Amino acid sequence: MIKIGITGGVGSGKTRVLEYLGAHTKSRILLADEVAHQVKEPNSECYRQLVCLLGTSVLEENGRIHRGKMAEVIFGDKELLRQVNEIIHPAVKEFILKAMEKEEREKKTEVFFLEAALLIESGYLSYLDELWYIYSDIKTREKRLQESRQYSLEKIRQIVEQQLPEEEFLKYAGVVIDNSREFADTCRQLEKEGRRLHIWQEQG
Secondary structure, eight states: OEEEEEEOOTTSOHHHHHHHHHHHSSEEEEEHHHHHHHTTSTTSHHHHHHHHHHOGGGBOTTSOBOHHHHHHHHTTOHHHHHHHHHHHHHHHHHHHHHHHHHHHHHTOOSEEEEEOTTTTTTTOGGGOSEEEEEEOOHHHHHHHHHHHSOOOHHHHHHHHHHSOOHHHHHHHOSEEEEOSSOHHHHHHHHHHHHHHTTOOOOOO
């Protein structure tokens, strides 16, 4: 099983790229953001530690952690954010590594795609065979985020400033997929890489 990391800045189009890859490969796709929500489910150790740290004010009526309320409590408090990350990140990594091991063991999957904006910073490179960087120029990213998420330019630029600069992504990525132009052009690049690894399948 080949393990490939998919990363890139906000608005680069990683979700659409993964949908296309999923349709053309025998793969398991895992999104780190989705895992982060799963590990916060009630009765988990991560949930217990977060409620202990942040208090019950972050909970919904059904007992689940409310993302918005949690964000409000953490907002502007760098030390609290650090403590929250120290609880969530190890739980996410444990979940992902166990999922990788399971797929390896069952031998039903040819490729494991792991998507995360923080793959490099979170120390996943040693677990991956390749890192693919999904690139889009900043103007394209801004347009996408304004249309799809109704983000303001100010909010987009704040998020971009918090992410790694392009040079850092390029330093570690063995494959760069340019997703700035027509998506058909992106598809051709993805097919080329898929065929290089002998994982590409035509849709049936």
